Amino acid sequence: MAYNPQPDESNPQAIRPVIRRLKYLSEVVVFVGFGQFLRQALLAKQVRLASVAFSMSFAALYVLAVGIVFQLPYELPPSFHTPSADVVFDGPFMQVPWLTIYLDKRWVLSINPEALISLSALTALVALNVAAISYVRRNMSCKIAGNIHLSWGAAVPAMFSFFSCCGSGLVFSLLMASGAGLSLLTVLQDYGRFFTFVSALLLAANLYLVYRKAGAALKLSQLVHQQNQADDGDD
DSSP: OOOOOOOOTTOHHHHHHHHHHHHHHHHHHTTSOHHHHHHHHHTSHHHHHHHHHHHHHHHHHHHHHHTSEEEOSSOOOTTSOSSEEEEEOOSSBTTBSEEEEEOSSSEEEEEOHHHHHHHHHHHHHHHHHHHHHHHHHHHSOHHHHTTOOOOGGGGTGGGGOOOTTOOOOHHHHHHHHTTOHHHHHHHHHHHHHHHHHHHHHHHHHHHHHHHHHHHHHHHHHHHHHHHHHHHHHHO
């Protein structure tokens, strides 16, 4: 449901600064579509920097959480040269090519198309969410923008994703340490894709909700502006 702040119509002077701050954003949200709104948001340098910083932080956490990057329980022998890479081409669809990079004697990066697509999609959605929210907050009043935020809970289900190429991620290691790892392994194997889909759906919904909330607030500002013009005409 869109946030609908009620302005103090008895004080037009208090409304005018808000309208001035909304003027540029209204041209973006009201008169252009959803995709153009996102492109316009990404034109701002500070918005892009915030978007990249948050999305890269999420990507780093995600690859460690699901085990795309993981630590071996043993050290590779001295005869095994690192860094080195190995690629497997024989296997089921979306599971190959399976790329394994031995970063050093203990750390490994292992990824297949399924894991790469999931990582890319979720990272892109986080980046777009942060960009849209940052852009709106830079161009709207604090009162209106304060109700527009990114729910990081949307990314939590994806942390329980399971990919056949991955090792023991942080989430699985924590489950094992708590004694629940083995009992939940089958669940993670069967529903890992579902967890990823849920996170992607929630992030996409949050992104569209930001757009709708901004549009609703701007429509309100236009009504207030029209009322102010009418009041000025009466004066």
